[in-house]
Amino acid sequence: MRACIACLTLFAAITLGGCASDADRSTPSPVTASVPDATTGSEPGEPVRLRLEKVADGLQNPVHVAVAPGEPDRLYVVEQTGAIRVLEDGRLRQAPFLDVSNDIQSGGEQGLLSVAFHPEYEEDERFFVDYTDIHGDTRVVEYRVNEDRTAADPSTARIILAVEQPYSNHNGGQLVFGPDGLLYVGMGDGGSGGDPENRAQDLSDRLGKILRTDVDGPADEWEIVAYGLRNPWRFSFDRENGELYIADVGQSSQEEINYLPSSATGLVNFGWDVFEGRLRHEEKEPNPAGRLVRPVAVYGRDGGCSVTGGFVYRGEAIPAVQGRYFYGDYCSGIVWSFRIEGEKARELRREPFEVEGLSSFGEDANGEIYLAALSGTIYRLVAR
Numbered sequence: 395m396r397a398c399i400a401c402l403t404l405f406a407a408i409t410l411g412g413c414a415s416d417a418d419r420s421t422p423s424p425v426t427a428s429v430p431d432a433t434t435g436s437e438p439g440e441p442v443r444l445r446l447e448k449v450a451d452g453l454q455n456p457v458h459v460a461v462a463p464g465e466p467d468r469l470y471v472v473e474q475t476g477a478i479r480v481l482e483d484g485r486l487r488q489a490p491f492l493d494v495s496n497d498i499q500s501g502g503e504q505g506l507l508s509v510a511f512h513p514e515y516e517e518d519e520r521f522f523v524d525y526t527d528i529h530g531d532t533r534v535v536e537y538r539v540n541e542d543r544t545a546a547d548p549s550t551a552r553i554i555l556a557v558e559q560p561y562s563n564h565n566g567g568q569l570v571f572g573p574d575g576l577l578y579v580g581m582g583d584g585g586s587g588g589d590p591e592n593r594a595q596d597l598s599d600r601l602g603k604i605l606r607t608d609v610d611g612p613a614d615e616w617e618i619v620a621y622g623l624r625n626p627w628r629f630s631f632d633r634e635n636g637e638l639y640i641a642d643v644g645q646s647s648q649e650e651i652n653y654l655p656s657s658a659t660g661l662v663n664f665g666w667d668v669f670e671g672r673l674r675h676e677e678k679e680p681n682p683a684g685r686l687v688r689p690v691a692v693y694g695r696d697g698g699c700s701v702t703g704g705f706v707y708r709g710e711a712i713p714a715v716q717g718r719y720f721y722g723d724y725c726s727g728i729v730w731s732f733r734i735e736g737e738k739a740r741e742l743r744r745e746p747f748e749v750e751g752l753s754s755f756g757e758d759a760n761g762e763i764y765l766a767a768l769s770g771t772i773y774r775l776v777a778r
Contacts, residue, residue, distance in 0.1 A: 442712065442714035442715065442777060443746065443777065443778040444712070444715070444745055444746060444747065444775060444776070444777060444778065445746075445747060445776055445777075445778050446747050446749070446765065446773035446774070446775065446776070447773060447774045447775075447776045448771060448772070448773055449481070449484060449764070449772050449773065449774050450471070450481050450484070450486055450771070450772040451770050451771040451772070452486070452770055453471055453473055453479060453486070453770040453771070453772065454473045454474070454475045454477070454770065455473055455474035455475055455505070455753075455768055455770070456471050456472065456473055456474075456753065456754070456766040456767070456768070456770065456771075456772060457472055457473070457474045457505070457506075457507060457508070457567075457753045457754050457766065457768070458471070458472035458507065458508040458509060458568075458754050458756070458766070459471055459472075459754060459755070459756025459757075459764050459766055459772060460472070460508070460509050460510065460511065460756060461511075461756075461757065461758050461759050462511040462515050462521070463511060463512075463513060463514070463515045463516055464515060464516035465759070466758070466759035466760065467482055467483065468480055468481065468482045469481040469482075469756065469758060469764070469772075470491060470509055470511075471486075471766070471772060472506055472507065472508055472509050472523075473506065474500055474505035474506060474507070475495060475500050475505060475506070476493060476494050476495030476496075476497070476498050476500060476505065476506045476525075477490040477491075477492065477493045477494075477495065477506070478490060478491040478492040478493075478506070478509055478523075478546075479491065481772065489544075489545065490545070491544075491545050491546060492509075492523065492537065492545065492546040494506055494523070494525060494535075497525070497527060497528065498525045498526060498527060498528065499526050499527065499528050499529070499530050500526075502562055502563065503562065503563045503564065503565055503585075504526040504530060504562060504565060505525065505526060506523060506524075506525040507524045507525060507526070507565065507566075507567025507568070508523065508524045508567050508568050508569045508570075509521060509522070509523050509524075509569065510522050510523075510569035510570055510571055510577060511571075512571070512609065513571050513575055519538050519539045519543075520536055520537065520538055520539075520609070521536075521537055521538075521539065521546070522534060522535065522536050522537070522554070522569055522577060522609070523535050523537070523569070524566075524567045524568070524569045524579060525567075526559065526565055526567075530559050530562055531556065531557060531558050531559050532555070532556070532557040532558075532559055532565060532566075532567075532581065533553055533555070533556055534553070534554050534555035534556075534569065534579055535551055535552065535553050535554065536550070536551070536552045536553075536554050536609070537550050537551055537552075538550040554607070554609070554614040555579065555605075555607075555614065555616060557581060557600050557601065559584060559585065559601075560584045560585060560586070560591070561584055561585025561586045562585060563582070563585040563586070563625075564582030564583050564584060564585040564586075564624065564625040564643075565581075565582050565585075565625075566579070566580035566581045566582040566623075566625060566626055566627065567580065567627070568580040568626065568627065568628050568629055570629065570630060570631065572606065572631055572636070572638075573631055573636035573656070575608075575610075576606045576607060576608055576609075577606060577607050577608075577609050578604060578605070578606045578619070578629075579604070579605050579606070579616075580604055580623070580626035580627070580628075580629055580640075581600055581601050581602065581603050581604070581605060581623075581626075582601065582602065582623070582624065582625035582626070582627075583601050583602035583623065583624050583625065583666065583667070584599075584601040584602070587645065588645060588667060588675070588676075589602065589624065589666065589667040592667065594621060594622050594623060594624065594666045594667055595621065595622060595663075595666075595667065595668065595680060595681045596681075597618060597621060597681065597683060600616070600618070602621055602622065602623050602624070602666065603618050603619075603620065603621045603623065604618075604619050604620040604621075604623065604626060604629070604640070605617065605618055605619070606619050618661065619661070619662070620640075620654075620661070620662040620663075620664060621661070621662075621663055621664070621681070621684075622663040622664040622665045622666045622667075622668075622680065622681070622686075623640070623642050623664050623666055624642055624643060624644065624645065624666040624667070624670075625642065625643040626640050626641065626642050626643075626703075627641060627642075627643050627700075627701070627702065627703065628641050628702055628703035628704070628754055628755065629641065629703055630703065630704065630705045630706070630755075630757070632656075632705075632706040632708070632719075633706075633708050633757070633761060634706070634708050634717075635656050636656035637653065637654065637655055637656050637706070637734065638653065638654040638656075638658075639651060639652070639653055639703060639704075639705075639706065639719055639721075640652040640653075640654075640664070640703065641701040641702060641703025641704075641721055642664065642666065642689075642701070643700050643701055644670050644671055644699075644701070645667075645670050645675065646670075646695075647670050647671065647673055647675075647694060647695070648670055648671025648672065648673055648692045648693065648694055649671065649692065649693050649694075649697070649698065649699070649700070649701035649723065650670075650671040650672075650689035650691065650692045650701070651689055651690055651691040651692070651701070651703070651719075651721060651739070652664050652687065652689050652690065653689075653690040653734060653737070653739075654687070655737055660684060660685060661683055661684030661685070662684055662685055662687050663680055663681060663683065663684050663685065663686045663687065664687055664689075665680055665686060665687075665688065668680040669688070671689055671692040672688060672689060672692055690734070690737070690738060690739040691730075691732060691739045691742065693723075693730075697723060697726060697728060698722075698723025698724070698725045698726035698727075698728055699723070699724075699725040699726070700723060700724040700725050701721065701722075701723055701724075702721060702722050702723060702724050702752045702753065702754060702755065703721050703755070704719065704720040704721040704722065704755035704763065704765075705719070705720060705755055705756075705757045705763055706718065706719045706720075707719075707720060707731075707761065707763055707775070708757075708761035709758075709760055709761035709762040709763065710760065710761070711762060711776065711777065712775070712776070712777045714777075715731065717733050717734075718731040718732065718733050718741075719731060719732055719733065719734070719739075720745070720755065720763055720775070721755070722749065722752045722755075722765070723752065724751065724752050724753060724768075726748070727748035727749045727750045727751070727752055728744060728748055729744070729745040729747060729748065729749065729752070729765070730742060730743065730744050730745065731743060731745060749765050749767050749773065750767060750769065751767050751768035751769050752765060752766070752767060752768075753766050753767065753768040754766040756772075762774060762775065763775040
């Protein structure tokens with residue numbers, strides 16, 4: 395999210411193409427000029443109209459929605475102000491699952507930002523949170539659930555990653571377990587504007603990166619798997635094939651969606667701060683380490699100003715949108731979707747609804763998609 399959005403609320407928050415070569419630096423046409431409305435499905439002549447169904451409200455700055463393995467009827471909603479709430483059978487539990495409000499700095503782009511449950515949570519009982527502590531620095535903390543599995547056991551808290559933040563914005567904050575069973579975390583470039591210390595292209599710095607670790611290993615060792623990111627606020631793996639989608643918030647010109655197929659190996663450079671989306675941001679060469687990958691989708695200021703990444707739809711309730719990746723914009727509330735074919739974004743369209751203050755997406759145990767509004771409401775994507 396960008397610092398300028400903080401004045402609007404407590405929280406700050408595509409031309410199409412595949413991975414481009416270094417020489418491909420053409421300026422794309424505005425996405426909103428040619429994006430059709432969502433009136434047809436994946437097959438010609440198959441109508442589908444989507445809408446949002448409210449499933450909960452009254453939350454305090456919800457910024458993440460997650461599910462725990464073995465608990466198909468529960469959703470865990472992360473409140474930026476420091477609590478994780480449980481949504482079950484359409485009702486919010488009175489008592490929070492976790493409350494770290496006394497341990498964090500909240501407001502602007504800081505706070506409790508995400509939760510991820512161990513893939514073997516039914517037996518392992520561990521989960522992990524990402525927050526900015528009282529000094530504004532990033533902490534990834536491990537917890538265990540209590541005996542009756544209704545709340546976290548605060549005595550089990552253990553910091554597994556500590557990263558100093560030089561500024562108050564661009565904290566990233568997404569935690570997710572990948573198909574390889576490793577825990578991934580998104581780190582912004584440290585903040586300010588334009589990455590003044592060149593952290594995103596510096597492989598000796600953990601900022602501007604996606605890191606991963608084996609939480610079952612003997613030590614908390616973090617590996618850089620991708621760099622050149624400004625603020626990967628939300629990213630996700632396709633539950634069906636393991637493909638990775640990263641929404642990276644732009645500086646002043648373009649928002650971008652990056653994509654990696656499950657077959658991708660080795661270190662990846664997404665280009666910031668040499669490039670912003672598909673545009674050159676600084677007249678310098680990118681770090682040559684690894685492989686330079688360009689976005690599959692971008693949009694400009696006519697579409698919004700702070701991208702919110704989502705999920706590939708893998709539910710059963712709306713067959714016509716199977717395999718489409720949904721994402722949106724915090725500032726405009728616009729939601730788009732596309733599908734990947736041949737490592738390129740195809741069938742891009744704008745969906746027929748908007749969400750004011752779109753802070754995050756979520757995915758339940760059945761692959762249905764949820765959207766969170768910072769004002770306190772959680773919606774589910776449904777067909778009309």
